[in-house]
Amino acid sequence: MRTGRRAGDAVLPEEVGAEDGPGERRLRIDIEDLNVAYAGRTVVAGAHLIAAAGEITGLVGPNGSGKSTLLRTVYRHLKPVAGRVLLQGTDIRELSPVRSARHIAALPQERGEDFELTVREVVAMGRTPYQRAFAGEDAADRDMVARALADVGMADHSARRFTELSGGERQRVLLARAFAQATDVLVLDEPTNHLDIRHQVELLALLRGHRRTTLVSLHDLNAAASVCDRLHVLHEGRVVASGAPRDVLRPALLAEVFGVRAAVVEHPLTGDPLIAFDHREGA
Numbered sequence: 001m002r003t004g005r006r007a008g009d010a011v012l013p014e015e016v017g018a019e020d021g022p023g024e025r026r027l028r029i030d031i032e033d034l035n036v037a038y039a040g041r042t043v044v045a046g047a048h049l050i051a052a053a054g055e056i057t058g059l060v061g062p063n064g065s066g067k068s069t070l071l072r073t074v075y076r077h078l079k080p081v082a083g084r085v086l087l088q089g090t091d092i093r094e095l096s097p098v099r100s101a102r103h104i105a106a107l108p109q110e111r112g113e114d115f116e117l118t119v120r121e122v123v124a125m126g127r128t129p130y131q132r133a134f135a136g137e138d139a140a141d142r143d144m145v146a147r148a149l150a151d152v153g154m155a156d157h158s159a160r161r162f163t164e165l166s167g168g169e170r171q172r173v174l175l176a177r178a179f180a181q182a183t184d185v186l187v188l189d190e191p192t193n194h195l196d197i198r199h200q201v202e203l204l205a206l207l208r209g210h211r212r213t214t215l216v217s218l219h220d221l222n223a224a225a226s227v228c229d230r231l232h233v234l235h236e237g238r239v240v241a242s243g244a245p246r247d248v249l250r251p252a253l254l255a256e257v258f259g260v261r262a263a264v265v266e267h268p269l270t271g272d273p274l275i276a277f278d279h280r281e282g283a
């Protein structure tokens, strides 16, 4: 087993014997009283939420409401000013970068525009937390990379240069990199960005199929309503509503937070809440 553990690292209870893939381990994320600031300006204030094990937890909110900032703190790109992010009770800042990368994979909003690599090489980056220095890939790594590429429909493009792909194709490759990381937790910042409708639907179905602990920001409220088990609404850096999509996405909230007029009806095919926006007028 390849552990990569350093003296003093915290031990996660589910970790024993489960180093090489997500398997049936299911870890939860607790975000406690999180405050995050850029150059002294607070943009996330007192955020408190749970991403339950094996569930899809959605973050929605207007532009600038703090979704990406909150997610960046969860995948350790940013340090909070106050509060904590716990992975199954362990503060993520107590984990070494390698161990953190074995538990939490991210699709950041920064989309690797400068990768001078092939598609396959980008996806294979997801396997580095499991590889000993200079040891390179083994058969299991190669298998996981191939599976992740197939999952996002990019298997036939593995030899292409990343920089020559379209926006949606790049997005799918970076998702494959996160899948190849085989973590319990996925943190995805607007994963459907740039994707055409078929690839959006396929991706959301894939996330539902994985049943990993998923924290995802989405602009498409109808997609959020159909894919998320729970939703948290961010408004000016604060969580202003939390709950099941049908309890949260009500016309009054849509008017107050997003400034739009909308009716919420039942989706004729799925029974999910379907938000019918009035594109002619604001709230």
Ligand SMILES: Nc1ncnc2c1ncn2[C@@H]1O[C@H](COP(=O)(O)OP(=O)(O)OP(=O)(O)O)[C@@H](O)[C@H]1O
Residues within 6 Å of the ligand: 038, 043, 061, 062, 063, 064, 065, 066, 067, 068, 069, 070
């Ligand atoms: N690197 C940064 N430096 C300074 N301020 C930032 C930085 N990134 C974001 N901000 C500010 O923090 C606030 C929250 O931004 P954030 O990107 O988290 O919002 P968001 O909800 O993800 O928005 P969007 O829906 O537009 O992606 C905004 O006011 C934004 O201008």
